[in-house]
């Protein structure tokens with residue numbers, strides 16, 4: 573175990589139970605004796621998993637939003653502010669203010685922080701992508717970034733997505749500036765730098781369209797198998813899970829299991845389930861079923877550590893901006909009202 577979590581886990585359990593108890597006392601005064609109101613957080617805890625959400629920096633000022641984040645989730649991921657364009661907008665000049673705010677919020681609410689992300693071709697400042705660096709200098713630039721960012725958050729972050737979205741759909745490597753300049757060794761290099769900067773964080777590789785068994789997840793499987801054989805410090809695989817209504821891969825659990833069988837943790841890192849908008853009761857029911865299917869696949873595999881949903885509300889989701897005519901992918905609607913998907917997640921954790 574690269575991270576000593578026993579004391580933290582006990583503390584979080586006690587705090588979680590206390591929070592759960594006080595939330596019950598405030599919100600359920602007329603509850604029948606013996607009846608239990610659950611939260612996602614309590615349900616995940618009972619299943620031995622974490623449940624997280626991506627947090628949009630600006631939205632934490634909204635009391636209704638931040639109340640949902642703090643009471644329903646045991647883990648938070650910065651939706652944007654720990655990415656390279658925020659943390660090192662110019663070479664050697666680091667900006668940790670927004671990320672630090674999230675860490676403070678998490679500490680105040682006994683939550684784990686899931687770090688996202690150290691090296692990604694997107695939200696990468698122009699000075700890196702168009703810097704014209706040769707292999708040696710780009711390796712230095714990448715390692716410096718990892719050293720500073722993972723070093724700054726050492727001891728505060730439970731997991732890091734060290735490398736994000738490194739694959740093409742056919743399982744070959746995406747021709748990012750890192751791949752084309754440094755070559756195949758850049759991923760192992762990034763993990764070694766992250767391990768040196770924060771030996772206790774669990775180090776993950778994260779991607780999308782790798783939820784089922786397919787060419788892309790086979791590529792990921794082969795890469796991490798090789799890294800493990802070579803002693804590269806990789807601890808976990810993130811399956812983003814930006815899914816489409818009614819299309820949860822039938823072999824999701826089998827896929828989670830094959831990565832777990834390598835001795836890696838698996839995390840559902842960015843779950844959302846989009847539909848053609850507007851939503852209707854049938855679609856929302858199907859969505860609840862789909863959320864349940866995904867969460868229960870994680871619950872069924874001991875090596876699956878937890879599930880993070882990609883944002884709280886349909887109002888803030890990235891989906892409509894990228895897939896026009898689609899949306900309603902989150903667990904709370906535009907008015908921060910729970911959707912049927914909420915009960916789907918509870919059921920998926922076995923509550």
Ligand code: G2I
Pocket residue numbers: 651652694695736780812842890
């Ligand atoms: O694209 C969905 C996710 C896919 N996997 C990696 C995740 O990091 C990614 O998250 C999204 C965020 O949810 C968006 O919020 O990443 C997008 C960028 O690739 C984020 O969008 C950006 C907008 O494109 C920018 O215009 C905006 O300035 O968010 C920025 C901050 O609001």
